[in-house]
Structures are given as C-alpha cells and as structure tokens.
Amino acid sequence: MYNYTKHFINGEWVESTGSETIDVINPATEEKIGEISSGTEEDVDRAVKAARAAFPSFSQTSKEERVQLLENIANEYEKRKDDFIKIITAELGSPVTFTEEVQYTMGLNHFKAAAKILRDFEFTERRENSYIQKDAIGVAGLITPWNFPTNQISTKLASALASGSTVVFKPASKTPIASVLLTEVMEKAGVPKGVVNLVNGKGSEVGDAISSHPDIDFVSFTGSGAVGKKLMQNAAEDIKKVALELGGKSPIVVLDDTEVETAARTAISKVASNTGQICSTGTRIFIPKAMHDDFVEAVKKLVDEYPIGDPQDKNTFTGPQVSKDQWEKVQDYIQQGIDSGAELIVGGKGKPEGLDKGYYSRITMFTNVDHNSKIAQEEIFGPVMTVFTYETIDEAIELANDVIYGLAGFVVGKDPDKLAKVAKSIRAGRITINDSAPDFTAPFGGFKQSGIGREWGDYGIEEFLEPKTILGMPK
Numbered sequence: 001m002y003n004y005t006k007h008f009i010n011g012e013w014v015e016s017t018g019s020e021t022i023d024v025i026n027p028a029t030e031e032k033i034g035e036i037s038s039g040t041e042e043d044v045d046r047a048v049k050a051a052r053a054a055f056p057s058f059s060q061t062s063k064e065e066r067v068q069l070l071e072n073i074a075n076e077y078e079k080r081k082d083d084f085i086k087i088i089t090a091e092l093g094s095p096v097t098f099t100e101e102v103q104y105t106m107g108l109n110h111f112k113a114a115a116k117i118l119r120d121f122e123f124t125e126r127r128e129n130s131y132i133q134k135d136a137i138g139v140a141g142l143i144t145p146w147n148f149p150t151n152q153i154s155t156k157l158a159s160a161l162a163s164g165s166t167v168v169f170k171p172a173s174k175t176p177i178a179s180v181l182l183t184e185v186m187e188k189a190g191v192p193k194g195v196v197n198l199v200n201g202k203g204s205e206v207g208d209a210i211s212s213h214p215d216i217d218f219v220s221f222t223g224s225g226a227v228g229k230k231l232m233q234n235a236a237e238d239i240k241k242v243a244l245e246l247g248g249k250s251p252i253v254v255l256d257d258t259e260v261e262t263a264a265r266t267a268i269s270k271v272a273s274n275t276g277q278i279c280s281t282g283t284r285i286f287i288p289k290a291m292h293d294d295f296v297e298a299v300k301k302l303v304d305e306y307p308i309g310d311p312q313d314k315n316t317f318t319g320p321q322v323s324k325d326q327w328e329k330v331q332d333y334i335q336q337g338i339d340s341g342a343e344l345i346v347g348g349k350g351k352p353e354g355l356d357k358g359y360y361s362r363i364t365m366f367t368n369v370d371h372n373s374k375i376a377q378e379e380i381f382g383p384v385m386t387v388f389t390y391e392t393i394d395e396a397i398e399l400a401n402d403v404i405y406g407l408a409g410f411v412v413g414k415d416p417d418k419l420a421k422v423a424k425s426i427r428a429g430r431i432t433i434n435d436s437a438p439d440f441t442a443p444f445g446g447f448k449q450s451g452i453g454r455e456w457g458d459y460g461i462e463e464f465l466e467p468k469t470i471l472g473m474p475k
C-alpha cells in the first residue's frame with residue numbers, strides 16, 4: 001500500500017489540516033493501492049506562505065547554482081527509476097514498456113533540457129537605451145492531470161526552478177503517488193526549503209484554492225478546457241497570469257505517396273498509445289480517397305498486433321483507461337458514434353474479450369464520419385479514431401484545421417514539398433513529420449482552445465519570468 005497522507009510544506013512532510021483521504025485505485029485491477037490526504041484551503045495557504053518566504057533568496061540564486069540544482073534533480077530522479085516505473089504502471093495502468101520508454105524518460109528529460117538551456121540563458125539584455133532584466137515571476141501554482149504523472153509536472157517544475165520562482169503544486173488526485181516520489185527526489189537533490197511545496201487533494205478544493213489565492217502570482221495549469229475556463233475566471237479576480245495546456249483533437253494527414261501499412265500502423269499506434277489518453281495524439285486521420293478501402297483493410301489486419309491487457313506484461317501496448325469514469329466517457333462517445341451513423345472499422349463498445357476486470361476499452365475506429373458530429377469534433381481521450389477522406393491537399397488542410405483545438409498535428413508521407421506545406425499550414429503548436437522524435441528544447445503548447453502559453457525549454461522558462469525595462473541604467 002502506498003499511503004502518503006502528508007503534504008510537503010516548507011521542506012517538511014506535514015499532516016494535513018483536513019481529516020479526509022482519497023483512495024488511489026489501480027485501474028487494471030480496480031483495487032485500492034494507496035491513499036493521500038484530501039488537502040484544504042488552509043494547507044494551500046500554509047504552502048503559499050512557505051513559497052513566498054523562500055522566494056527572496058531563491059530568486060537571487062545564481063544561474064550556476066540553479067543549473068547544479070536541476071542536474072542534481074535529474075541524478076536523483078534516475079536513482080528512483082524502478083520506483084517511478086512501478087508506481088506509474090500501478091496508478092495509471094500505463095503498460096510497463098511504455099512507462100519506462102516514455103513516461104519515465106519524458107519526466108527526466110525536462111530537467112536535463114532545462115539545465116542545458118539555463119547554462120546559456122540570458123537574463124539581461126541591452127537594447128538602444130534600455131537595460132532589460134528578466135525577474136522570476138514569484139510564487140507559481142502548478143496543477144496537473146493524470147495522463148503523464150511525471151512528465152506534466154516535471155516540465156513545470158524544471159522551468160520554475162530554472163527561473164528562480166518558488167512553487168505550490170497539486171497533481172491529479174487519480175495519480176498522485178508519482179508526485180510524492182518526485183517531491184522526495186527534490187528533497188534529496190537539495191531543493192531549499194519552501195521552494196517546492198506539494199499539497200495533495202481534490203481539484204475542486206486544493207486546485208480552486210490555488211487558482212484563487214491572492215498571493216500566487218502565476219498559475220500554470222494542464223488539464224481540460226472546462227477546468228481551464230473556471231481557473232481563468234478565478235485568476236481574473238486579482239489579474240493573476242495563467243498558462244493553460246488544454247485538450248486536443250489532432251489530425252494525421254496521410255499523403256498519397258505513403259504505404260498503406262505505414263498509414264494503418266501510424267493510426268493504430270497513435271490512438272492506442274497510453275490508451276488514447278494523450279492530449280497531443282492524432283485522433284482524426286485524413287486519407288486520400290483512393291487509399292481509403294485499402295487503409296481500412298490494413299487496420300483490420302494489423303490491429304491485433306497492438307495487444308490490450310495487463311500493464312505489467314512487457315508485450316502489452318494498451319492498458320486500461322485511468323478510471324471507471326473515463327471508461328464510461330469513452331463508451332458513451334463510441335455509442336454516440338454509432339448513433340450518428342458512422343461506420344465501425346474495428347472495436348466498438350464493451351471490454352475486449354477476456355478482460356472483464358479493469359477499465360479496458362477496445363481500440364476503435366470509425367469511418368464515414370460526419371465531420372460535424374461529436375466524435376469528429378470533441379476530445380474523447382480514449383482509443384477512438386475517426387477516418388476522413390480527401391481529394392486535394394488543400395481540402396485535407398481545411399478539414400484538419402476545422403476544429404476548436406490546435407495542440408498538435410502529424411503528416412505522413414514522402415514528398416518533401418507536400419510534407420512541408422501541410423506541416424506549415426496546420427494551425428497547431430506542434431507538428432510531427434513522419435516518426436520524428438520529440439525535442440525537449442522546443443516549445444510545446446496549443447493554438448486556439450488548446451491553450452495559452454508554452455512549456456518545454458527556453459519558452460517554458462520565459463513563462464515564469466517578468467521582463468523589466470530600465471531606462472538610463474549606468475554601464
């Protein structure tokens with residue numbers, strides 16, 4: 001049992017002022033694996049006071065000291081590799097191979113990238129008759145979702161620490177244990193007391209208290225649009241800066257020079273990775289009309305090569321949804337797809353055969369989809385994909401852009417001019433051509449209703465800085 005009923009405030013593990021706890025459930029077994037405290041407004045206030053008290057000295061540390069701190073964190077994180085893999089696999093249901101290769105690694109890479117970038121980051125600049133100085137923003141409130149338990153918080157923590165800001169953070173209450181480990185890593189790495197404070201609990205209580213706390217200068221949030229809107233309203237009360245990393249409905253545009261098998265494998269692997277619970281994954285595939293039927297046949301033939309099942313099994317590609325609620329939401333969308341008249345290529349409602357226990361969905365693809373229907377327009381956050389055909393590249397681009405989201409996009413094919421044209425025309429924050437690897441030094445974030453602001457690398461650090469202009473600064 002992972003029982004972590006203390007918050008980390010001012011460098012110490014302290015009891016919550018509340019007495020309630022929240023169960024942590026393994027979605028593959030539906031069993032309780034631990035519990036955390038359901039924190040209170042008072043806990044948040046204590047944490048904010050600690051972060052505020054730590055700010056004057058931490059914000060004045062040298063760049064070299066903070067580079068060293070980020071390197072220490074990366075080293076300590078690596079020492080806990082087995083623990084991270086075990087915990088993320090258990091609390092999220094993320095398959096162990098994916099947990100190791102993606103979940104664990106992404107969480108680590110943000111600290112490494114921030115250390116590397118910080119080394120050459122310029123906090124001051126002279127321009128005409130100005131001296132520009134970038135100051136740490138102050139106390140930041142960080143709120144994160146459950147789909148990448150270390151990645152989402154690591155990118156925020158790495159940028160905050162690089163900037164010299166202090167933080168109060170609240171991870172998702174479905175996957176909080178990885179954040180407890182990460183806080184232990186911070187402690188071991190020598191993060192000064194009060195600089196990083198963890199308050200566990202419900203979004204409606206702890207999250208709400210963070211976004212409305214008058215002594216928090218900046219809230220960096222990753223999660224759903226619905227909560228993002230509420231948080232912005234709270235933050236508006238005292239003109240608090242917000243950065244929002246929200247949902248997506250990303251397109252995959254397949255060019256006509258792509259092998260059908262490559263198109264089918266791209267589609268299946270994108271929608272089935274992390275059980276479709278990736279904000280930036282491709283969930284709308286655009287196929288040249290002439291390729292459609294062969295593509296459908298290829299998906300039917302290949303889908304079983306992506307096994308769904310026990311996250312502890314190294315060969316599993318897709319685990320369960322994170323929770324019963326999320327499973328029900330996905331089932332509901334599949335029913336809406338059927339009701340809208342779309343045609344099922346693979347998958348459908350219910351659990352895959354032999355997986356009665358655990359919140360498992362079937363990898364599902366619909367074709368002949370009405371582009372205005374809910375399954376075509378709304379984020380499902382499960383392994384459900386919609387397939388569309390196109391006749392010209394311009395038509396594909398127009399359809400790809402015809403959603404309220406703009407987080408990411410994918411282009412698959414060979415012709416360099418067409419690849420570049422599609423990549424440049426999709427209105428989204430990150431476009432991946434073929435199977436290019438992520439770049440932790442490049443910005444990540446959304447256009448349109450996918451968010452405000454950027455994370456990762458120097459763009460992420462800039463979010464935690466306030467530029468100040470001094471006119472007439474003596475040389």
Ligand code: NAP
Pocket residue numbers: 143144145146147148152170171172173174201202203204205206207208211222223224225227228230231244245246247248278279280379381407445446450451
């Ligand atoms: P969510 O329901 O919005 O929750 C996100 C976080 O906000 C959780 O910690 C949650 O706490 C907290 N929260 C809930 N209500 C709150 C409130 N009233 N005030 C302040 N905080 C509150 O999202 P989710 O279901 O965890 O995550 C899925 C969503 O995240 C999807 O839409 C996905 O696309 C998006 N996402 C975006 C990115 C990106 O980088 N753009 C990355 C990953 C995920 P509880 O856990 O206690 O509810």
